Amino acid sequence: MPDAVETLDRLIRTRRTTKLLDPDTPVDPEVVAGLCELATWAPNHRRTEPWRFAVFTGDGRRVLGDTIAEEMVRHDAHEAKVLKTRTKYLRSACVVVIGSIAGPDEVTTAENRDAVAAGVSNLLLGATARGLATLWSSVATPTSPALLDLCGFPEGTFAVGAVYLSHPAGTEPAGRRSAPLIRWID
Numbered sequence: 387m388p389d390a391v392e393t394l395d396r397l398i399r400t401r402r403t404t405k406l407l408d409p410d411t412p413v414d415p416e417v418v419a420g421l422c423e424l425a426t427w428a429p430n431h432r433r434t435e436p437w438r439f440a441v442f443t444g445d446g447r448r449v450l451g452d453t454i455a456e457e458m459v460r461h462d463a464h465e466a467k468v469l470k471t472r473t474k475y476l477r478s479a480c481v482v483v484i485g486s487i488a489g490p491d492e493v494t495t496a497e498n499r500d501a502v503a504a505g506v507s508n509l510l511l512g513a514t515a516r517g518l519a520t521l522w523s524s525v526a527t528p529t530s531p532a533l534l535d536l537c538g539f540p541e542g543t544f545a546v547g548a549v550y551l552s553h554p555a556g557t558e559p560a561g562r563r564s565a566p567l568i569r570w571i572d
Contacts, residue, residue, distance in 0.1 A: 401514040403521050406556035407478045412443065413551055417516060418480060421551070424512040425484070425505035436498035437505050438485035440537035447475040450483070450548075453536050457527040471526060478550035482509070483525065485534070488542035502546045509549060519554035522547050 422439045430436065442450045455471040475481045486502035489495040506522060513520045527533050528545040537545070 397511055397515055401511060402519075402558040402561065404519045404554065404556075404558045405477070405521060406554055406558060407519050407521065407550055407552035408555040409477050409479055409552065411479055411553045413480045413518065413553065415441075417518075418482065418551065421509045421512045421516075422482065425502075425509040428501050428504035428508050430501040431497050432489075432494060434487070434489060434494065434498055434501075436487045436489070437502050438487060438537070438539045438543060440483045440485070440539070442475065442481045442483070443479065447478070447481055448472075450481060450536065451475045453532050454525065454527050454530070457530040457532050461527075463526070467526070475548070475550075478521070478552045480551040482549045482551055483533075483537050483545055484509075484547055484549065485537060485539040485543040485545050487540060488544070499544060499546060506547060506549065513549075513551060517554070519550075519552050521550040523550065524548075 418441055422437075422441075425439075426435065426437055428437075451472045451474060455468045458468050458471060484502060484506055486495075486499040489498050510520050510522060525533065525545040525548050529543070531541070533539075533545060534541065534543050537543075539545075
């Protein structure tokens, strides 16, 4: 078992968020599907299976950017941000939008979102183990009906993020982490 612990520790410590993404080399759809399935192994307190996935490749990435940008225009977002949104999803070969469905009450909705965020971590670690580059980004309009419709997500879903998934186009330097702030109580 020590080998598994060491491997997991190394994987967690070497995972990087990067903008060094190859937008032109496709990611195998079976790998993407496997990563989405890996995300569903995250802890989920009430077993609500709240995760939803929408995968954008090819021209779908442009449609995603335009859909979000149009919603931003409706909410008077700054023009520069709107313009950036129209093209930013093209910097990766694949973008996975991950949604969290609403629960029957506020607590379950929050637990669902926590489970989906843990699932995103599984997806990112799985991608790293496969030699892929990733960037987890928030979505400017996480509850917009137009975005939810495009993704095929039910009403009330919250887009927890967009994961850019590509082959790497370079190497990111190792990051630093602060020591955890831990309060021990006996």
